[in-house]
Amino acid sequence: MNWLPKVAIGLLSVGYPIAVYLTLKHLGTGAAIWLLVPIALIHGVRALKGQRSGWWWLLACVLLTGWSWLQQSVVGVKFYPVVVSLGLLCVFAWSLRFPPTVIERLARLQEPELPASGVAYTRKVTVIWCGFFAANAAIATATVYADDWVWTLYNGLISYLLMGMLLAGEWLFRQFFRSQHND
Structure with a gap:
């Protein structure tokens, strides 16, 4: 079961650009900003399980999401x-x-x-x-x-x-x- 977060992160990362594009096209910037949240949650779970790298990735996702939200711009997401x-x-x-x-x-x-x-x-x-x-x-x-x-x-x-x-x-x-x- 240790492999599940890694597979989930991999699949989310590979599909991420297409998800961002489709969300921007159909739902707008406000919805696209939240696309990093599932990735951040998985990294958060990894961090809580003791994987030090999970904390760094969680921090990066939170900062990018926060940047996009504060600016109401998709730049952080991208x-x-x-x-x-x-x-x-x-x-x-x-x-x-x-x-x-x-x-x-x-x-x-x-x-x-x-x-x-x-x-x-x-x-x-x-x-x-x-x-x-x-x-x-x-x-x-x-x-x-x-x-x-x-x-x-x-x-x-x-x-x-x-x-x-x-x-x-x-x-x-x-x-x-x-x-x-x-x-």
Whole structure:
């Protein structure tokens, strides 16, 4: 049952840009402001269960919702994808400073005795993901002030396609890398 909040957050985050767009189009800014509330509640539950990161995500959601509500603007709501990218950038960058890296931890799930070449490789992949999250946050920030359909297109489709391409490209390269490094 520990996986349920993570799955819920994932599904809400993936569908979030489309939900914002449709709410803005049919119900207006006032209704869109409240779209972060379910995400904040799930993070709040995670925080109460002792997950420290839940408090940070809850605080971010509350601040974005409060900002939008006080301004009666959807800008705070549209910043959620930026905050997610910046949060992931921080997690990945932190793991570079304090190993094992996020990618190494994931790799060790399949290969507990990861060789030294694999550890070095996962470190480089973590750096690449940091670059992706930084670029994604910058582009997502630029779309906050664009038309709603531009924001939705990038944050609800293009960023996920780019992430999928990075995952697929890394997987293909890893197959080559492993064939060259048999230690």
